Amino acid sequence: QELYAPNLAYRTGPFAATGIPLMNGQADYFAMLNARDGGVGGIKVNAEECETGYSTEKGVECYEKTKGRSIVTQPWSTGITLQVLPKTNVDEIPILAPGYGFSPMADGKVFQWAFNTPSGYWDAASMILQYLQDENGSLDGKKIAFLHLDHPYGKEPLPLLEKKAGELNFELLPIPVGLKEMQNQSAQWLQIRRERPDYVVMWGWGAMNAGAITEAVKTKYPMENFIGVWWAGHDADLKIVGADGAGYKSISWSFPNPEAPVMADIQKYVVDAGLSQSNPEEMAGVFYGRGVVISAILAEGIAAAQNEFGVAEIDASQLRWGLENINMTEERIEELGLTGMVPPFATSCANHTGHSGGWMLEWDGEQFVKVSDHMLPDTSDYQQLIADKAAEYAEANAPWPTNEDCNVGG
Amino acid sequence: MLDAAKTDHALLEVNNVEVIYNHVILVLKGVSLTVKKGGITALLGGNGAGKTTTLKAISNLLHSERGEVTKGSILYKGERVQGLDPAALVKRGVIQVMEGRHCFAHLTVEENLLTGAYTRKDGKAAVEADLEMVYDYFPRLKERRKSQAGYTSGGEQQMCAIGRALMSRPETILLDEPSMGLAPQLVEQIFEIVKAVNEGEGVSFLLAEQNTNVALRFAHTGYILESGRVVMEGSAADLRENPDVKEFYLGMSDEGRKSFRDVRSYRRRKRWLS
Amino acid sequence: MLYDYFIAPFVDMFAAPDFLMQVLWEGLVSGILYALIALGFVLIFRSSRIFNFAQGIMVVFAALTLVGLHALGVPAWISVGLTLVVMFGLAVTIERVVLRPLVGQPDIILFMATIGITLFLIGAGETIFGGENKVMITEELGIPTGDYVLEPFGGLLILQHLDITVVIVATLLVLALLAFLNYTQMGRAIRALGDDHQAALSVGISLQTIWVLVWFIAGIIALVTGIAWGARAGVSFALEVIAYKALPVLMLGGLESITGAIVGGLMIGMLEKLFEIYWGQPFLGGNTETWFAFVLALIVLLFRPQGLFGERIIERV
Amino acid sequence: MLYRTAGQFKTSYKADQALFPVRQDAVLLIAILIVAYVIFPLIASEFAYQTLLIPVMIYALAAMGLNILTGYAGQLSLGTGAFMGVGAYACYKLITIFPWMNPIVAILFSGVFSAGIGVAFGIPSLRIKGFYLAIATLAAQFFLVWLFEKWAWLYNYNASGAIQVPNTEMFGIYLTGPLASSVTQYYLVLVIVSFMTMLCINLTRGNLGRTWKATRDMDIAAELIGINLMRSKLIAFAISSYIVGVAGALYVFMWKGAAEPNLFDIPLSFQVLFIAIIGGLGSILGNYLGAILIVGLPVVLNLLPAALGLTISSALVEHLNIMIVGSLIIFFLIVEPHGLAQLWRLIREKLIIWPFPH
């Protein structure tokens, strides 16, 4: 008897460097729960990994292979998410894509089965702009370069950024980085040097981040004006430049807290038992911590469903209800031992993201530290955008079932 | 013209060799032959008899054509040489001139000749001297020494291939159809060179030839191969006198040579008693 | 309109000569790095007509071995030595297991086999070293890491010490290879082998020795390349994709030519950078570097089907 | 004995040039067709459809297209992935611009677009040969994928930059999109692929096929005996790209359901090339054998540890997979460089002379 919650992991391929700490964090959290509490609600969670190598094709294969028994699918790449999104409607399995995937997934009425809890890319963009606004008073007349992977993921925040550029009157300069040029970004940085933007905002992934950061150091771009999304905030990428990278920032909805009780439990039940693939240095990093948080969110969804339906062995659609009714209050976070690792948030039928907000982190030369209080995105900016894009998607994929029972705002 | 081998000492022995191409095509069905030290041995036979295959079996060049020796043994100076790297065989003094020239197309004629000396360790001067020797044998090559071999004529390439073999100072040369595509004068000349090298330097030859006439004039012993089997062997003089050989290989009947125009209405019928 | 496309970019260039110089310098450095990978290809192609797709992964493999050994506590330069031993072992294995049984097969089959090698090395490398991004041991190897900041025309030009070192090392490597191929017996044998391996065998050139040698040299080049690239962007499997960049370089320069690899590398490195900065980014949405090199090579090939320095394709009947 | 051909005499050239002059071959083919059309749909699971049956067919078709160009006409192409992409994007645009269009018609028509682009990139083949030609196809590969990324019109300005297959129906049955059932899609793919296979067999054994093979084997001689090389090569590019384009449309519309530009990047080209080569260049049957091997192998390898009761981490399984696939490619190339089809031919030859060894 177990809950089958497979993870479409990628510990291989060109993005493995970033995948490994995340997957380790995820795996270790469930291993800890299984060892400490006998799982969730008394039932073990089988968090088996299916390796995708970040390839969409393999991901879909994993999905097909696991969907028979699984209560959730964690596709772990925007490409795979897009691919399985329509299938989950038919198969009725919730997608959990924390902090990635398609931003309009926030609209639970249309995307009944998809969750990008606790924050989506438009949240990230909104917070970054807010931070810059706070720093400068106004962005009027500023120039912001948007360095991004030339890939659906990299282009996600563009609609919002373009909209805001008009509203706040700053100049937006999108600079794409090809998948094959990730390690060789001198052209992009030459462009940055020529254009002299006030800020560089980065939507990078995998080897692109390290490439961009080294290139920024080389061209002497002021690091404090360089801000990345949460996937561009990996300790290992910054360690390559070390102190030269000091000042680099990354917005994040998670934070590693080695002092948090949950970390002690992981140490005790998993690491000391020899069940972890991780190492202390990695465990202190942002990505490992984020992996832990992601699993914790999933466990919360499971627990919520178990409470509601009064069964331990919930099924996929019950989990969907659970994921729609997560309520991560400060108290609950303390209770779970995740102190300081994730901001509070709540999901609902209509709101599949939760818009938790996050913190601005800064590399101090050795590690990431929080340099802001808990920030919240201005969701009103893009509520309409979410609704429009979701409707557009549903139309293009007609007939697309929607959940009319949801009350927006409810 | 010699009538007997210089010595009776067997240098190269091929015993009952069977070769299969591509796992299914049986080409040599048990070929045995001996090359005597210091002798010129001719291997005769029609198209597809298996001459080339025999030579390649000896020099271990079958491998890359997906052929393999499945039976029998090949001994050089009493040692088994099967399965040796072709290069190792060259070091032991056996070199092959392949059918169809096989020059290095992008190398100049001179560079082609120099690669022949690849395994030699006796210094630049000796190699230079041999180069001159080859040029003496083939003055046409000297004229074209700077041309890329790929752009020389068929005959020039043949000369180049033979010259290249000579450059390695071998003990034994396996010559596959040296006369093919050469002007008659040159055929004669090449065999004279073979003879000179054989007599002067004691190099032994195993030569596969279609031009039976010339081959038997210069060889000491001969083997006749038909569809993968040796059907006749003997001294060159004997073979020359054999009526069957005369008929089929020398194109002579009792009345002497027949005109190619007359053979139209007349076909020879094979009648080997093997 | 026309002015925008054909005149304005040049005006830009002259308006900021320091920037132009920086662009050219960056192009030069990446060109040299492409050329380094291409060199490994050329050597192997010359000696066996094998289009060695595995050169890219060999770069990663060499760099990972070096970093991995150092992480085990082996001193930097001894790690270099040991890595060379590993590369030699790799060359011997590849010759034994893959090349020898495939002697004489059509080019495309051998090409496929090298893709097989690539896959194998990716799998093996990830199993042994893990997929994490690693930091190249630049300082431990004594490679300078600072930069010179020059101010030509009152502008700014940043030259990394690292890049300068790469340029110098690559130049030396190329000169050594050129001398080796053109002035040694072995060099001639390598060229002969590429033309007709049967004939080469028949004159006593040992395929095995030469192939091991050539793959080993390619391994050395891979290590140098790996150090150079690794120092710039860290060592990870993502490096493998830069191998694609070597392909147009090769084609442009000519598959058999060392000189071609260098000239091709520099041409592509600089032109693609110029094109991207002055045309690609302003007019085409950027990221033209993914295809520019290929299209350039294609155009050159239309005029010289064997590349700029390749051997003339002999067509006779 | 099993494969005795003795006694099967042909009395006319027509009989001699029939598709399967040997009776056993025809029997075998019929058996295979029955399995494909009747048995599989009865027993296959959803997983089997999605990871084996449908992809094998589609990859086999793509490989067949490539094989026409590379295996028959001798022009090495590394751009198959991009040409598949052209087919897929063309089909997407057709279906979204003309929603009334029958999806089957759209799929078959989309090949025309990739044929056109294939011919354009094939023009350099008149001057450039061998590996150098690969550059032309690589240029196509990289340029087209870049274009799929940059030209937002192609993906209808979707925020995601990906194309999503809409639901389309015919006679009330969903043919494409998430609502279509696997069985329907399987049959559709099967019919299209069988039909195309038949066309390919005919083309390659006829006059055009000989023209291509002559061009491949020795282009100079081919031209000297009267072959117009330009025509021969360009037709090969056109037909090959057409098939590849249709395969690309099927790939997205009948299998993937959605596609982002880098799906069509070079790994896809290599995958198809692998299939064509491992299967056997210059063989139609080989494409199927190659596809079964290359598509099936990773699936089997992935299932293996679980089946054996081993617990190996999924990453290690993946690493081992890659290593095993790499080694097997080398292994098969060594065993039979001319591919599985040649292996089958050898087995057949052996069966014919069985029980004698030669």
Add this chain to the structure above:
Amino acid sequence: MKDTEGYITPDGRQIGGVLMEMKNITLRFGGVVAINDISFDVREGEIRAIIGPNGAGKSSMLNIISGFYTPSEGEVFYKGEKRPPMKPFEVARMGVARTFQNIALFEGMTVLDNVMTGRLTHMNAGVLSQALWWGKARDEEMENREVVEKVIDFLEIQNIRKTPVGRLPYGLKKRVELARALAAEPSILLLDEPMAGMNVEEKEDMSRFILDVNDEFGTTIALIEHDMGVVMDISDRVVVMDYGKKIGDGTPDEVRNNQDVIDAYLGVAH
């Protein structure tokens, strides 16, 4: 300048007018002058031999005739008309077929397919018809197959019909090559050393084929050959080349006794 009078050979065949005329042909490769101002003609129905030492430029001459090389100077007249610059395949379509010194068969195809390629110039069914194996394509295939089978019978290679040519021994390949050229039913057949690498018996066979082709189909033949026995026996007229220059032209007997030819080529009188 069409001359229609022919001549009658010693064995009584009527030779027609000039079919192909080479006028002042010069061919240079960089510095090498492969052919230097050579003129000669080939008459309808005759067997014309070209001989000369290695590297004399014989093959190059054949290559000019078949359009593979373009002469640096001089012109080619075919059937009395000056031939404009043409691609080799266009020349082939005008009825010029040839064999090659270094065998140029299509190694990956069977003998039958190789010979069928000879018929390409006679087939023109559309792609669609071929793809469906229906209508014109199929009929054409059958008709041409019959022609090819005749050639195969004629050259006695029936038993290897379905063998891939890569597996054949040298001599048989030469014969297949001849078959391919014959299948085109050319008006002029160019043979580059058709008998190299054959023994006497096989040369006899080959001679027979050549003579029969000439006789039965009236095909004009130009051939290069080093076996003087064959050349002198079967050819009607012989051109002798030496390092790019023409040093003799005439009947076998005239050539045989030409001192220049003896010095440059024959060595001893045959």
